[in-house]
Amino acid sequence: xxxxxxxxxxxxxxxxxxxxxxxxxxxxxxxxxxxxxxxxxxxxxxxxxxxxxxxxxxxxxxxxxxxxxxxxxxxxxxxxxxxxxx
Numbered sequence: 060x061x062x063x064x065x066x067x068x069x070x071x072x073x074x075x076x077x078x079x080x081x082x083x084x085x086x087x088x089x090x091x092x093x094x095x096x097x098x099x100x101x102x103x104x105x106x107x108x109x110x111x112x113x114x115x116x117x118x119x120x121x122x123x124x125x126x127x128x129x130x131x132x133x134x135x136x137x138x139x140x141x142x143x144x145x
Contacts, residue, residue, distance in 0.1 A: 064090055070140065081126045082137050088119040089141050 066085065071086040072078075095121040099105060106134040123145060138145055 071137065080120055081105065081129070082133060084140065085119055085122050085137055088115050088122070088144070091115055102141065 065089045068083055068086045069083045071080075073080055073082070077083060086091055092112060092115050095115065099108055099112065102108065123134070123138075123143070126137065127145075135141075
């Protein structure tokens with residue numbers, strides 16, 4: 060994964076000022092989930108981080124299912140780009 064959030068989200072934006080489309084939100088959550096996974100690898104007793112990770116995964120799941128209903132083509136593209144299993 061890329062280190063900088065802006066670089067990671069850039070391919071998912073529809074235009075330059077696109078910050079909150081569903082695709083961008085899913086990409087941001089994926090980036091945050093990966094960072095939390097890295098954190099938990101070395102800090103496995105951090106209960107708050109575990110809870111935060113679970114909340115982010117649930118939110119991403121809801122957004123992905125929404126995108127699947129709204130635009131199946133966008134859904135297929137974002138699943139392939141982020142390498143998610145659905």
